[in-house]
Structure formats: C-alpha cells, structure tokens
Amino acid sequence: xxxxxxxxxxxxxxxxxxxxxxxxxxxxxxxxxxxxxxxxxxxxxxxxxxxxxxxxxxxxxxxxxxxxxxxxxxxxxxxxxxxxxxxxxxxxxxxxxxxxxxxxxxxxxxxxxxxxxxx
Numbered sequence: 001x002x003x004x005x006x007x008x009x010x011x012x013x014x015x016x017x018x019x020x021x022x023x024x025x026x027x028x029x030x031x032x033x034x035x036x037x038x039x040x041x042x043x044x045x046x047x048x049x050x051x052x053x054x055x056x057x058x059x060x061x062x063x064x065x066x067x068x069x070x071x072x073x074x075x076x077x078x079x080x081x082x083x084x085x086x087x088x089x090x091x092x093x094x095x096x097x098x099x100x101x102x103x104x105x106x107x108x109x110x111x112x113x114x115x116x117x118x119x
Contacts, residue, residue, distance in 0.1 A: 004106050005103040005105070006103075008099050010052070012096060016047045016051060020040065023040035023041040024041045050068060054107075058108075059108065068100055069104070076089065076093040
C-alpha cells in the first residue's frame with residue numbers, strides 16, 4: 001500500500017511540474033502575465049518538490065502533509081465559492097486534497113520514522 005501512496009505523490013509532483021511548465025510557456029508566449037501567472041510558474045515547482053519529498057520519505061513530515069492538505073482543501077473551497085470562474089480550482093485542488101489524504105493513509109505518513117543510526 002505504501003508504494004501506491006508514493007506513486008500517487010509522484011504523479012502529483014509530475015502534475016504540478018507540468019502545470020508550471022505550461023505557465024512558463026504561457027508567459028514566454030508574450031501574452032500579458034499577471035501575478036497569478038507568475039505564481040503558477042514559480043510556486044508550482046515548489047509544490048512539485050514538496051510532493052516529491054513526501055513520496056521519498058512519507059513518514060518524515062506530518063506537519064508538511066497537513067500544510068499541503070489544508071492548502072489544497074482551502075483552494076478547493078475558494079474555487080467552490082467562485083462559481084464557474086473557480087471550477088478549475090475546485091476540481092484540480094479538490095482532487096489533489098483527496099489524493100493527498102489517500103496517500104497519507106496509504107503511506108501511514110502520520111507515523112514518525114525511527115531515527116537512523118549514525119556510524
């Protein structure tokens with residue numbers, strides 16, 4: 001089950017990285033770039049890295065899990081309040097919030113890994 005959770009996290013990382021690349025392509029195409037465009041281009045790689053960190057060491061950061069889940073759930077709620085304009089936010093971040101909860105449960109991310117012995 002842990003492997004399935006790690007795969008879900010790896011897919012989340014790849015999805016965030018892909019969205020960041022698309023945002024950069026959009027900015028580079030010469031269209032007007034607003035704050036949200038730059039946030040996607042520069043913030044999504046951070047999320048990709050955080051998802052990847054959890055995929056590699058899922059039992060090393062319950063606080064990180066909780067922060068990511070809270071962020072994605074909050075964005076989904078905001079998307080729901082925006083109606084049609086927030087549909088993408090509701091769907092994408094809502095799915096990510098659920099995916100993160102499932103991955104947390106599958107990897108038992110709430111458990112703290114035993115400290116590694118140093119030589």
